Amino acid sequence: MTQPISITLTVNEQEYTREVEPRMLLSDFLRHELGLTGTHVGCEHGVCGACTILFDGESMRSCLIFAVQADGHAITTVEGLAKDKDNLHPLQQSFWEAHGLQCGYCTPGILMSMIPFLKQNPDPTEEEIRHALSGNLCRCTGYQHIVDAVKLASEKMK
Amino acid sequence: MKPAPFEYHAPVSLEQALELKAQSGEDAKLLAGGQSLVPAMNFRVVQPGVLIDLNRVSELSYIREEKKAIRVGAMARERHLEFDPVIEKRAPLLHEAVPFIAHPQIRNRGTIGGSLVHADPAAELPVLMLALNARMKAKNISRERWIEAKDFFVGMFTTALEPDEILVEIEIPFMPPRAGWSFMEVAPRAGDYALMGVAAQVTLDEAGKCKEARLVYLNAGEGPLEAREATQLLEGEPPNDILIEETAALASEKEINPFGNVHASAEFQRHLAKVLTKRTLQQAIQRAGELQ
Numbered sequence A: 001m002t003q004p005i006s007i008t009l010t011v012n013e014q015e016y017t018r019e020v021e022p023r024m025l026l027s028d029f030l031r032h033e034l035g036l037t038g039t040h041v042g043c044e045h046g047v048c049g050a051c052t053i054l055f056d057g058e059s060m061r062s063c064l065i066f067a068v069q070a071d072g073h074a075i076t077t078v079e080g081l082a083k084d085k086d087n088l089h090p091l092q093q094s095f096w097e098a099h100g101l102q103c104g105y106c107t108p109g110i111l112m113s114m115i116p117f118l119k120q121n122p123d124p125t126e127e128e129i130r131h132a133l134s135g136n137l138c139r140c141t142g143y144q145h146i147v148d149a150v151k152l153a154s155e156k157m158k
Numbered sequence B: 001m002k003p004a005p006f007e008y009h010a011p012v013s014l015e016q017a018l019e020l021k022a023q024s025g026e027d028a029k030l031l032a033g034g035q036s037l038v039p040a041m042n043f044r045v046v047q048p049g050v051l052i053d054l055n056r057v058s059e060l061s062y063i064r065e066e067k068k069a070i071r072v073g074a075m076a077r078e079r080h081l082e083f084d085p086v087i088e089k090r091a092p093l094l095h096e097a098v099p100f101i102a103h104p105q106i107r108n109r110g111t112i113g114g115s116l117v118h119a120d121p122a123a124e125l126p127v128l129m130l131a132l133n134a135r136m137k138a139k140n141i142s143r144e145r146w147i148e149a150k151d152f153f154v155g156m157f158t159t160a161l162e163p164d165e166i167l168v169e170i171e172i173p174f175m176p177p178r179a180g181w182s183f184m185e186v187a188p189r190a191g192d193y194a195l196m197g198v199a200a201q202v203t204l205d206e207a208g209k210c211k212e213a214r215l216v217y218l219n220a221g222e223g224p225l226e227a228r229e230a231t232q233l234l235e236g237e238p239p240n241d242i243l244i245e246e247t248a249a250l251a252s253e254k255e256i257n258p259f260g261n262v263h264a265s266a267e268f269q270r271h272l273a274k275v276l277t278k279r280t281l282q283q284a285i286q287r288a289g290e291l292q
Helices: A026-033 A090-097 A105-122 A126-135 A146-155 B016-028 B039-043 B077-085 B085-090 B090-102 B112-118 B124-131 B228-234 B241-255 B266-290
Strands: A004-012 A014-020 A052-055 A060-061 A074-076 B007-009 B028-030 B050-053 B062-067 B069-071 B135-139 B144-148 B153-155 B166-173 B179-186 B196-204 B210-218
Touching: A014 A026, A014 B085, A014 B266, A052 A105, A060 A105, A090 A105, A090 A146, A105 A126, A105 A146, A126 A146, B016 B028, B016 B050, B016 B166, B062 B266, B069 B085, B077 B112, B085 B090, B090 B124, B090 B179, B090 B196, B112 B124, B112 B166, B124 B179, B124 B196, B124 B210, B166 B266, B179 B266, B196 B266, B210 B241, B210 B266, B228 B241, B241 B266
Parallel strands: A004 A074, B007 B050, B028 B050
Antiparallel strands: A004 A014, A052 A060, A052 A074, B062 B069, B069 B166, B135 B144, B135 B166, B179 B196, B196 B210
16 A cells, blocks of 8 residues: 555645645645645754644654554644634744844744644743743844743733 | 655555555555655655555544553544643653654654654653563464563564554553653754753662662664663662662663764764763652652
8 A cells, every 4th residue: 555545634724635646745735735835844853843833733743654644633833823824823923023044944933833823821920931942943043032932922812 | 856656555444454454564664654764765764565554544643541551543643642641640751751752743653652652762762662661562363462661672673563463552650649640852953863852760769778770771782772780770779879870880881882973973972871860760759759
């Protein structure tokens, strides 16, 4: 059964059915099959965090999951955060206002890690934010403005 | 960097999984959380011909409190261990150490069984199972057997499992009365592989003497490494700072066997082991005393 397998899954509340080869990573499926290129691919071995998505509401590395494993599950990607083009999610708005990105490559993964973090810990300290960011690598910012953005988001989302 | 092609199966029961494993033999790999296997497949270091995905075998995902032990299904996610009230109460050493495993994004997917079978000498869970005297239940299509943690880890990335066996359950004894625990590790960044780590559990007797002490190290040899000679210095004695110092010295200088790597020389790893042994023993003994 290296042949394509039919899967049906929900991505950002929309249902998709596609034929996929079992070895296709979920990250590549989202980008190449669904055209959702907001999920970025960095290291492809679970270290950088750029491909982080929500799998049934929990943050996970989409480069360490095969697309066939998402059959019947609900995925949220960074495209699922903003209501529409003019209304960013408060977490995205905070990254905009606090200059929480430079090149932006790591940003989608960071946003998708911070959504469940802020849900679990709505009023985090700076130390807790830094700890929560440790699974996402950023090579531009030195993290200071990312920490500021997450702090700002926690205030906006209260 | 994409995995080589493989034949994919997603059984929904343990029986189906065991049959598939028996049929496909050594060419088949079991996929649990995939947080170590999938990176290895992405690098094509591992190229299994058949992949048996256990993620739909829901009967392997549970944490149960029995009379004297916790039973954990091999597919229980690390994130479930982290927040489970039974584990917090009955195996506080495990509860304390799970947050040191990688990041939440990894723990949300990674499983206890996957980590134990992978048997990475730098991983936390094998060390904890050895420190906690856990045992593992292995099954093949016709029989099941229990394997003690000390016999389960046989070397670098190697366990005592046979090719047709699946690790199905882990049994963790309750922490004994008058016991204290501590887990500490040093990593360059939170969630990175630790340069050195120590799990300690100390049980006192009614007179306050050390009845049993366990010290198990990660990244200190070919697998989780227990310092048995060192803890014998403590056993039968009332713990004090001089004994703790001697125990830490013996364990870090004689018993562990760190290889050193690009981040830390073997000598520095031994230094870390000595400092962490002292700190974990002090904390474990203090906690054992408080609970008396």
